[in-house]
Structure formats: structure tokens, C-alpha cells
Amino acid sequence: MYELHFAVPMAGAILCTLNSRLDAAMVSVLLEHSQAKILFVDYQLLEIAQGALNLLRERGTELPIIVLLTDSEYSSTIDITSTSYEYEKLVDVGHNDFNIVRPRSEWDPISVNYTSGTTSSPKGVVYSHRGAYLNSLAAVLVSQMDLFPVYLWIVPLFHCNGWCLPWGVAAQFGTNICVRKVSPKNIFDDIIQHKVTHMGGAPTVLNMIVNSALTYRKPLKNKVVVMTGGSPPPSQILFKMEEIGFSVSHLYGLTETYGPGAFCAWRPEWDMLPPQERSKMKSRQGVPHVGMEEMDVKDPATMESVVADGKSVGEVMFRGNTVMSGYYRDLKATKEAFKDGWFHSGDLAVKHCDGYIEVKDRLKDVIVSGGENISSIEVETVLYSHPAVLEAAVVARPDDLWGETPCAFLKLKQGFHTNSQEIIHFCRDHLPRYMAPKTVIFIDLPKTSTGKIHKLVLREKAKALGSL
Amino acid sequence: MYELHFAVPMAGAILCTLNSRLDAAMVSVLLEHSQAKILFVDYQLLEIAQGALNLLRERGTELPIIVLLTDSEYSSTIDITSTSYEYEKLVDVGHNDFNIVRPRSEWDPISVNYTSGTTSSPKGVVYSHRGAYLNSLAAVLVSQMDLFPVYLWIVPLFHCNGWCLPWGVAAQFGTNICVRKVSPKNIFDDIIQHKVTHMGGAPTVLNMIVNSALTYRKPLKNKVVVMTGGSPPPSQILFKMEEIGFSVSHLYGLTETYGPGAFCAWRPEWDMLPPQERSKMKSRQGVPHVGMEEMDVKDPATMESVVADGKSVGEVMFRGNTVMSGYYRDLKATKEAFKDGWFHSGDLAVKHCDGYIEVKDRLKDVIVSGGENISSIEVETVLYSHPAVLEAAVVARPDDLWGETPCAFLKLKQGFHTNSQEIIHFCRDHLPRYMAPKTVIFIDLPKTSTGKIHKLVLREKAKALGSL
The missing domain is CATH 3.30.300.30 (ANL, C-terminal domain)
Incomplete structure (x- = not known):
């Protein structure tokens, strides 16, 4: 998947990563909606892929070419008769003198990310080369990623193209640690063995780490920055993570903002606050990153900005280069999302007097x-x-x-x-x-x-x- | 000057910083060539400015509005009768509700930087908003500037708009330390007092630091990153700087590349090399930064890339967003500089097998x-x-x-x-x-x-x- 984040755009094609937890029915719908021409399948997901292909066949839809990815644990007893190619063999016959197909325009799509798939309304969020480039740089900056980082992949690459970090880590000459299974033992082992400097993870992952058996834990030799998002890290988990030696960064965004569009930029003076206050500060969604032109909290009816008093509630809205180009083949949903020229996040928030925002509730539950x-x-x-x-x-x-x-x-x-x-x-x-x-x-x-x-x-x- | 790097673009105007070492004749030529409408003058340079205005008057050229900048050391005995405004008074009467004038296009100019001024051929390098934005981010990344940096201004703001770091430091929520006089004593005092994390300086400044009297020196409490360029840092100076506690980064670029267009990305494994080898590595001009699309070493006659063997010499050429838009009012020089679609640096270099370039000589002496x-x-x-x-x-x-x-x-x-x-x-x-x-x-x-x-x-x- 990491390699394909380079190979596919360099071939002039468009990435469409699918959530590995989807079932065959959903996969078939998304293959059809995205009009995918090639399906790269990890051998562990082959059964789901084959189920999806059967459904497509039943519907009389043209089938994509299948490329099977294997690894050392791959057992050849799996039936791959229906697959067309094996990935490594395909790479072997590639040409060294292949000319990269550059996008005609920087606004050309680089990827489509489906937010949630139901048969009725799959929403394919379209990213442009321009947006992905700028979000890669922004993601590096909000992660405080120096040169030659070592990044442990826990955030799936099918989530907003891994927050655009496949490209960001490469831009910083980084090393990528990819794992099949996320477990506390693996996380600690990988951090020590590969000298991991950065990783991302939902609060669930943080929770898993702080509640892990002590036998799995290893003392961290250097600070490991953990970017988390989705929901604010609970204070207890935050403090425990810091005790273990992690530095937790709180990011905020949506698939439509290429992943993180804002971050709780941690002001040095907040280090001095009592624990409860620090936790309150850390739970803020913060300020837009340098790739995002504007984030604001507005009354969606009047489009007026709310007063920055920490009390007045409005909807979080974004505009800028790192906001999606639109929903693929869904002009109606696109127009709705961009009503009045701003992307409507669907999240309700307040703005504090220092400009940091804090999400209070979700419009869409x-x-x-x-x-x-x-x-x-x-x-x-x-x-x-x-x-x-x-x-x-x-x-x-x-x-x-x-x-x-x-x-x-x-x-x-x-x-x-x-x-x-x-x-x-x-x-x-x-x-x-x-x-x-x-x-x-x-x-x-x-x-x-x-x-x-x-x-x-x-x-x-x-x-x-x-x-x- | 720092404030004006924001105020001027936000007023929809174009910055044109002048070298403070220029004489009245040169200033008059550049004012005329740039068609400047407002001249902001520090009181210490008022005499030169007045001399330039006299020359313009003699030539019958329309005079710019003068805005005088003073500070606590300013003595009112200086004749300012010819000036129209004082800066601080002008700021006082500004409107809080002033609407920022945004560029109509991101390709609109943000600044003109004169490379070298003779009466015959001043060359005004035009920067765009787009290029300045991307170079700001790139400069932050090559400087390894985390959030909340403290930047000591030694590189003048009239050099490539301070490598675009007025904007870059702001993007990282940084603090700017501006000084009237650069001396070893001041440098050490400022670093300690303001907890400086980053500074830039020509090799001359590094030389000044390592040759400073021991009485001026103070032990550095944290690593201070020094970006240097213009010519590679000599090995002795490099090692002495590192002994004192500085971390020296070698950058390479020209006014036409918004300052640094490349940098010697320091590979961790080079730390193990013997001193002479390390110094050789550090003296390389390196690889393009993430804001620059391409840097190559080419035969200017055939435009073929030289072999990456560390021996074959060619001319360093750039293309990308952080290459100037052109020379102001000089189409001929612009065309020449961009012959065959690449910006010709005029520097001769070799390319090593790892892709790092090393400048060997200057075409233009x-x-x-x-x-x-x-x-x-x-x-x-x-x-x-x-x-x-x-x-x-x-x-x-x-x-x-x-x-x-x-x-x-x-x-x-x-x-x-x-x-x-x-x-x-x-x-x-x-x-x-x-x-x-x-x-x-x-x-x-x-x-x-x-x-x-x-x-x-x-x-x-x-x-x-x-x-x-």
C-alpha cells in the first residue's frame, strides 16, 4: 500500500484505498461506484475480494484486474486462480525507463477516499495532487517531524491516505515501519527495535498502550510523538502516555480535510498549568495548520463567525487547499457540503478568546x-x-x-x-x-x-x- | 522591516527591500527602476535616502512618500523635515477594521529583490505569493524548526526576504529577535537571554563566532541550529562551531530561488565518519528542498543531465514553484536565465552517486x-x-x-x-x-x-x- 501511494499516481492513475474491514457487498458497491480498473488485494482479504467480484459478475459489471499481494506468511493453499497477477512478479517485469505520467493540472485527482459505505450513499472524497502535496507538508509540520523520522504505521493508509503521511514521511527522508497486527507488545517492540520517532493512532490505540500488561512495556529511549484524533484524548490516558514517555499531539479533521486540518498547537506556557487545566487545553481541537487557508466557527444560517468567548456555539467550517475537491459522482452532496463557499464539517464547536476552537458535539451523531x-x-x-x-x-x-x-x-x-x-x-x-x-x-x-x-x-x- | 513583511502584502502592495549598504546613487537607481511609491527609512539611513531623493529630484522623477522609522536611540536632532510620516504615528492612525487586500492570483508578485545594483543593470528578482508561501514552509522544514522557535535575525531581511523566514517563523508561532548590531558578544547574549533556537548567518558570521574573545562566550543551554550558505563552511570553523554547541546546516541557493533551494540533508550515518570526511559531506550543496520541484546538474549546451559520478561537471539548474517569476522590467535577462525551460544558476557542480550535488566553481566569478x-x-x-x-x-x-x-x-x-x-x-x-x-x-x-x-x-x- 505504501509503494502504491507512489506507483499509482506516477502511472497517471488515481488511488482508491478501501477500508479493510468492509464486507464483500460494500466492496462491490465501492468498486462499482469508483469504476476501479485494478484491484490490489492482500492475500488475507482475498476472500472478501472474490465475494465482491462474484457480486459484480452477477450484476453484469465489468470486473477489475486483480493483483494479489503476498508476504512470507502467505500460504499458497489459498485459491488464487481467479487473480490475474501477483504483485511482486508484476514489479519484476516493470521497466526502469518508465516515464512518470505527471498530472496535466495540479488540480487533477490523486485519490478518492470513501467516508462511509452504505449501498445507498457511498461518498467518495476526491483529493487533488495540489491538496495532497500541501497536506503532506502540513502533516509533517504539525507532527514536528524532523529529517529522517521513523514512522510506525498504525493509522491505516485507507484513512485519508494515512493523513498524507506516506508522502510526508518520504519528503523528510523517513523510514516506514509497517505491521500486520497492532498490539501493545508489537508497538513497544517496534519502537525499540526500529527507533520509532513518530506514530499516529486513535484514542483506542492510546488506551491499548496505557492499559497494556507491564511485561510488554519497554522503557522508551527517546521521545515518541503520537498524533491522535477523532476524539480528544481523555486526561487520564494522556497523563499515563506522557508518564511512559510519549508526547501526545491532538489533531482534528475529517476525511474531507485530507485528515488533520487543525491541531492543538501546544503553547510552552501551558506546561506550567495544573494537570486538569493542561488536559482541558489538550482536548481543544485548536488552530488550522499552515496548509489550510481558513477554519472558522460559524452560524450556518447567517454565516456569521461566532463570538470568540468559549461559549457561543457554531459549526466548524473550512476552506483552503487541503479541503476536498468534492464528492465523486455526487454533485448534490458536494453542493450541500460547500454551501455558501465553505466546507461544512457537521461538527459543533466554540471558539476561545485565543482563537483555539473546541468541538462540543456532532451534528451528525x-x-x-x-x-x-x-x-x-x-x-x-x-x-x-x-x-x-x-x-x-x-x-x-x-x-x-x-x-x-x-x-x-x-x-x-x-x-x-x-x-x-x-x-x-x-x-x-x-x-x-x-x-x-x-x-x-x-x-x-x-x-x-x-x-x-x-x-x-x-x-x-x-x-x-x-x-x- | 519584519512588520512590513506582513503589512505591505496585506495592503495589496509589493515589497522591495533595499540593501542597507547601498549608497545614495544606487538607492536612487533602484527607487526609479522599482517605481517605488513609499520608502520606509530607518533613521540611521536617512542621509542616504535624502541623497537618493535629491538625485531623483534632479532627474525630474516623481518622489516616493517617505516614512521614517525610529527607535529609543533615535535623536531628534536629525533633520527629518523632508520626511512625510513617522512610522509609529502612521500605525497609530490605522483602522482595526481594515480589510486585507488579497492577491487576485497566487502568482501575483509579493516582492522584488535586487540582486546587485549597478547603474547599468539592476536585476529585480520577482517573487510570487505562491512561491513565497511554499518557500516559507520549505525554509521551516530545512531549518528543522519545531513549533514556537526563537529566531535570531542575522541574515538581513533584504536578502531574499530573509529566506522567506519572516513568514516561516510566524507560521511556526515563533519569536523574532531583531538586533541593530551583529557582534559576537551580542550573539551570545541574545542566545542566552531569549533562548534562541535558530539563526542564519554567512560563513563570515560563523567565523566571527569561533574567533570571538572567550570572555564574550557563554555556554549554550540548548542546541542552536545555524543555517549557513553562500559558500560551504570551512571544516575548522564547522568543528569549532559544533564544539561550542551549535548545529550547522549548509544551505544553497540564489536570490532567484527565494534563498535556499537546496540543502545538505545530513544523513545520520555520516555522524560516524572521521572529521575530514564529515567536513567533506557537510560542504556539499545537497538536494533540493520540498518546495523546489527539481534541481539538476546539466550540460547547458545539450541540456543533458551529467553522470552522477562526482566528477562530471555541469551547470546547476532549477525549476519549480520556488524559482523567481522573472527579472522585473527585464525580459531579455529573464529569457536568458530561463533558457530551455530551466533556471540557470551560473554555478558549476558535480553530482555524487547518492544524488547530492557539490558546487565546484562559479561561472560568473x-x-x-x-x-x-x-x-x-x-x-x-x-x-x-x-x-x-x-x-x-x-x-x-x-x-x-x-x-x-x-x-x-x-x-x-x-x-x-x-x-x-x-x-x-x-x-x-x-x-x-x-x-x-x-x-x-x-x-x-x-x-x-x-x-x-x-x-x-x-x-x-x-x-x-x-x-x-
């Missing part, structure tokens, strides 16, 4: 589980398709390991009966496993005065449940 | 004195204007303090008599003082087979003289 964004609406759509369900609402339940897990509140149709396990299994049959609710509660759903389901009340109920 | 570029041709033009001079050639003489000083070789016309002192005074009357030769030698000039003056022989003679 996204659930962030293990670093993956789960749209509550997508899960609800599946729940609504269950014969017994009358009303459904999904919100986040706090979780020590995953950060959050989906929690479903359901009202059943009169005369119908089911139970939590049956609902969970139903969801697992129709969604990627990680998107299925882990908790199901049957109640009369609270409503707002206008008759809508009162999600705020449900969020509070889910919060009160505590971690699973 | 530029003399680098105290960080200032002196064109030998400009000095020769003045010498040729002396009634007694038949032939003149100016080359660099090595100098412990200045790096190099101009050394003139002259053949007098038959029947004419003069002496070194008279020639030096003549040059000082017609050139900025620093450009006047410090050494004058009367000989029959050696010639090449094609009848041209054999500068290589003269350079060797000047070298053999040793330091003044």
Missing part, C-alpha cells in the same frame, strides 16, 4: 469506535429494515477500549417480539461487524416538541450506562 | 564578501572607467574575516601612472564601499589562447596571497 466513524443513520437504516422494529435511534455508548460503541434504542411494532442478540445478529448480517450495535435497549423513544426522536436524551441514557 | 555577492564584472566596469586603466580583472582573494574580498589586477595605459590607494578611493567613489577592491595589483594580464583574460590564473595568484 457520528459514533467513533476504534478510530472508525460509524454513522448512526446507516445503522438505523438497517434496524428499520428489521420486520419487528417500529422506531430506532442509535447513539454512542462510551467504551474504555473502543472509545465508543453503537447503542441502539428500539420501539417494537405491536405484536412483534425479538431480543438483543437477535437484533445484533441481524445487524451483523447486514453491516460490517464493527458497525453493528453492541447494546440494544427496548423503550418508548423520547420525542422533541416537534415530534422528532430526542437523541440528546438517548445519548445521556447511553452515557449513564458506562462502558460495556 | 561572483565574490562573496561578508555574505554579500559582489559581481566582478561590476567592479571591472568601474575600473575600466578610470582614465589610467587599460585592462582590469577582479577575482576573489580569500579573507579570514569576510570570506573573500575583491582583488583587482590592472594593466595601465602607457604613459599613465597611479597607485593602489588612488584606485581603491576611485572605486569607493563609484561603488558601495564593500564592493571596492581591497587589493590592487599592477601586472600584464595573462590571456587564454582565444585572447580572453585568464581568470583562473588570477584566482590562483590571489589565493596565493592568502588573507589580508
Whole structure:
């Protein structure tokens, strides 16, 4: 995947990385929507790929060429008769004098990143060469990455092209450490063995590190910078990470902003604050990085900036080179996202008097589980398709390991009966496993005065449940 | 000057910084050529400015508005009747609600930097907003400047807009330390008092530091990165700097490349090399930075890249966003500089097998004195204007303090008599003082087979003289 981040654009083609947790149905939809011509498949995901190809075949869609990637652990007992090429063999027959196909315009697309895939509305976020270049430099700068960094890949490359760091690490002459499996033992082993200087990871990964068995831990010989995002690092985890020897940077952004669009630039004077205050400062989403032209908190109705008082709430909006070109083949969603000339993040925030922003809530009720964004609406759509369900609402339940897990509140149709396990299994049959609710509660759903389901009340109920 | 690097572009105007060592005649020429509308003058340079204005008045040229800058040492006995405004008073009446005038295009000019000023051929290097933005980020990256740096200004802001670091330091939330006078004592005092993390300086400044009286020196509490360029740092100076606690980075570029276009990216494994080898590595001009698209060493006749063997000599050429837009009001020189689609640096170099370049000689015989570029041709033009001079050639003489000083070789016309002192005074009357030769030698000039003056022989003679 790292090599392909160079090979594909240099061949004049467009990258479209797919989430490795997707099921065959979703993969088939995204292959079709992206009009992919070549599918590179790791051997561990071959079965899903083959399932997706079967679905495409059934629909009469043209199939992409398959290139299989293997490694030393690859067992040839896997059936690869349906694959066209093996990656390493393909590389072997490449030409040394191949001329790089440069983009005709710097605005040409370099990649498409799908934010969340449902059969109804996959959204392909288009990145340009220009944006990816500038975000690479910005990501290096916000990571405080000196020359010759050693970067441990934990953030998947299918997440905003790894925040554009495949290119950023290369620009800094860096070394990339790629691992098949992320575990506390592996993380510590890799850091020591390869002299890792930087890594990224969702709060879940931080959680995994601080809660790891002491036998796995090794004393860090140098400071390791960990970039985290998705949700602010909880204070306890933050302090424990720093005790172990990590330096945690809090980044903020969306797929539509090439990953991090802002960061909590840590002011040296904040080192002196008492722990609780420091944690409060660190949880801010901060200021835009140098690749982003503008980030603001605005009233979406009037497009006026909110007062920088730490209280007035508005929607976080971005504009600049490191905002997506648009959603692939979805002009309607693109126009909506760029209403009034700004990209609407869907996140609600306040602006502090020093200009740092702090996200307070999500407009779209996204659930962030293990670093993956789960749209509550997508899960609800599946729940609504269950014969017994009358009303459904999904919100986040706090979780020590995953950060959050989906929690479903359901009202059943009169005369119908089911139970939590049956609902969970139903969801697992129709969604990627990680998107299925882990908790199901049957109640009369609270409503707002206008008759809508009162999600705020449900969020509070889910919060009160505590971690699973 | 630092404030104006923001105020002028934000007013929709174009910066044109003038070398503070220029004389009134040169300033008048550059004011006329640049068509400057406002002249900001430090009170210490007011006399030169007034002299320049008088010359403009004599020529019937429209005069710019004058804005006087003062400081606490300013004595009001200086005649400022001819000035229109005082800077601080002007700032006081500014409007808080002033709307920034953004460039219509990112290719719009942000500044003009004059490379060397003679009445015959001032060359105004035009920088664009786009190039300055990218070079700011690149300068931060090659300087390994983390967030919240403290930058000591020794490189003048009239040199390539301080390598674009006024903007780069701001982008990293940095602190700027500006000083009136550069001396070893001041440098050490400022570093300690302000916790300086980064500074730039010509090899002359490094020389000044390592040869400073021990009483001025103070132990450095943290590593101070010093970026140097113009000519490679001599090994002895390099090692002494590192002993004192500085980390020296070798940068390479020209005014036409926004300052540094390349840098000797220091590979960690080079730390293990014996001192002489390390010094050899450090003296390389290196590799292009991430803002520069391409740097290559080419045969200017065929435009073929030289073989990367460390021996084959060619001309260093650049292309990319951080190459100037062109020379202001000089299409002929612009076309010449960009012949065949690459900017021709005029420097001769080899390329090593690892891709690092090493400059071997200068096509144009530029003399680098105290960080200032002196064109030998400009000095020769003045010498040729002396009634007694038949032939003149100016080359660099090595100098412990200045790096190099101009050394003139002259053949007098038959029947004419003069002496070194008279020639030096003549040059000082017609050139900025620093450009006047410090050494004058009367000989029959050696010639090449094609009848041209054999500068290589003269350079060797000047070298053999040793330091003044």
C-alpha cells in the first residue's frame, strides 16, 4: 500500500484505498461506484475480494484486474486462480525507463477516499495532487517531524491516505515501519527495535498502550510523538502516555480535510498549568495548520463567525487547499457540503478568546469506535429494515477500549417480539461487524416538541450506562 | 522591516527591500527602476535616502512618500523635515477594521529583490505569493524548526526576504529577535537571554563566532541550529562551531530561488565518519528542498543531465514553484536565465552517486564578501572607467574575516601612472564601499589562447596571497 501511494499516481492513475474491514457487498458497491480498473488485494482479504467480484459478475459489471499481494506468511493453499497477477512478479517485469505520467493540472485527482459505505450513499472524497502535496507538508509540520523520522504505521493508509503521511514521511527522508497486527507488545517492540520517532493512532490505540500488561512495556529511549484524533484524548490516558514517555499531539479533521486540518498547537506556557487545566487545553481541537487557508466557527444560517468567548456555539467550517475537491459522482452532496463557499464539517464547536476552537458535539451523531466513524443513520437504516422494529435511534455508548460503541434504542411494532442478540445478529448480517450495535435497549423513544426522536436524551441514557 | 513583511502584502502592495549598504546613487537607481511609491527609512539611513531623493529630484522623477522609522536611540536632532510620516504615528492612525487586500492570483508578485545594483543593470528578482508561501514552509522544514522557535535575525531581511523566514517563523508561532548590531558578544547574549533556537548567518558570521574573545562566550543551554550558505563552511570553523554547541546546516541557493533551494540533508550515518570526511559531506550543496520541484546538474549546451559520478561537471539548474517569476522590467535577462525551460544558476557542480550535488566553481566569478555577492564584472566596469586603466580583472582573494574580498589586477595605459590607494578611493567613489577592491595589483594580464583574460590564473595568484 505504501509503494502504491507512489506507483499509482506516477502511472497517471488515481488511488482508491478501501477500508479493510468492509464486507464483500460494500466492496462491490465501492468498486462499482469508483469504476476501479485494478484491484490490489492482500492475500488475507482475498476472500472478501472474490465475494465482491462474484457480486459484480452477477450484476453484469465489468470486473477489475486483480493483483494479489503476498508476504512470507502467505500460504499458497489459498485459491488464487481467479487473480490475474501477483504483485511482486508484476514489479519484476516493470521497466526502469518508465516515464512518470505527471498530472496535466495540479488540480487533477490523486485519490478518492470513501467516508462511509452504505449501498445507498457511498461518498467518495476526491483529493487533488495540489491538496495532497500541501497536506503532506502540513502533516509533517504539525507532527514536528524532523529529517529522517521513523514512522510506525498504525493509522491505516485507507484513512485519508494515512493523513498524507506516506508522502510526508518520504519528503523528510523517513523510514516506514509497517505491521500486520497492532498490539501493545508489537508497538513497544517496534519502537525499540526500529527507533520509532513518530506514530499516529486513535484514542483506542492510546488506551491499548496505557492499559497494556507491564511485561510488554519497554522503557522508551527517546521521545515518541503520537498524533491522535477523532476524539480528544481523555486526561487520564494522556497523563499515563506522557508518564511512559510519549508526547501526545491532538489533531482534528475529517476525511474531507485530507485528515488533520487543525491541531492543538501546544503553547510552552501551558506546561506550567495544573494537570486538569493542561488536559482541558489538550482536548481543544485548536488552530488550522499552515496548509489550510481558513477554519472558522460559524452560524450556518447567517454565516456569521461566532463570538470568540468559549461559549457561543457554531459549526466548524473550512476552506483552503487541503479541503476536498468534492464528492465523486455526487454533485448534490458536494453542493450541500460547500454551501455558501465553505466546507461544512457537521461538527459543533466554540471558539476561545485565543482563537483555539473546541468541538462540543456532532451534528451528525457520528459514533467513533476504534478510530472508525460509524454513522448512526446507516445503522438505523438497517434496524428499520428489521420486520419487528417500529422506531430506532442509535447513539454512542462510551467504551474504555473502543472509545465508543453503537447503542441502539428500539420501539417494537405491536405484536412483534425479538431480543438483543437477535437484533445484533441481524445487524451483523447486514453491516460490517464493527458497525453493528453492541447494546440494544427496548423503550418508548423520547420525542422533541416537534415530534422528532430526542437523541440528546438517548445519548445521556447511553452515557449513564458506562462502558460495556 | 519584519512588520512590513506582513503589512505591505496585506495592503495589496509589493515589497522591495533595499540593501542597507547601498549608497545614495544606487538607492536612487533602484527607487526609479522599482517605481517605488513609499520608502520606509530607518533613521540611521536617512542621509542616504535624502541623497537618493535629491538625485531623483534632479532627474525630474516623481518622489516616493517617505516614512521614517525610529527607535529609543533615535535623536531628534536629525533633520527629518523632508520626511512625510513617522512610522509609529502612521500605525497609530490605522483602522482595526481594515480589510486585507488579497492577491487576485497566487502568482501575483509579493516582492522584488535586487540582486546587485549597478547603474547599468539592476536585476529585480520577482517573487510570487505562491512561491513565497511554499518557500516559507520549505525554509521551516530545512531549518528543522519545531513549533514556537526563537529566531535570531542575522541574515538581513533584504536578502531574499530573509529566506522567506519572516513568514516561516510566524507560521511556526515563533519569536523574532531583531538586533541593530551583529557582534559576537551580542550573539551570545541574545542566545542566552531569549533562548534562541535558530539563526542564519554567512560563513563570515560563523567565523566571527569561533574567533570571538572567550570572555564574550557563554555556554549554550540548548542546541542552536545555524543555517549557513553562500559558500560551504570551512571544516575548522564547522568543528569549532559544533564544539561550542551549535548545529550547522549548509544551505544553497540564489536570490532567484527565494534563498535556499537546496540543502545538505545530513544523513545520520555520516555522524560516524572521521572529521575530514564529515567536513567533506557537510560542504556539499545537497538536494533540493520540498518546495523546489527539481534541481539538476546539466550540460547547458545539450541540456543533458551529467553522470552522477562526482566528477562530471555541469551547470546547476532549477525549476519549480520556488524559482523567481522573472527579472522585473527585464525580459531579455529573464529569457536568458530561463533558457530551455530551466533556471540557470551560473554555478558549476558535480553530482555524487547518492544524488547530492557539490558546487565546484562559479561561472560568473561572483565574490562573496561578508555574505554579500559582489559581481566582478561590476567592479571591472568601474575600473575600466578610470582614465589610467587599460585592462582590469577582479577575482576573489580569500579573507579570514569576510570570506573573500575583491582583488583587482590592472594593466595601465602607457604613459599613465597611479597607485593602489588612488584606485581603491576611485572605486569607493563609484561603488558601495564593500564592493571596492581591497587589493590592487599592477601586472600584464595573462590571456587564454582565444585572447580572453585568464581568470583562473588570477584566482590562483590571489589565493596565493592568502588573507589580508
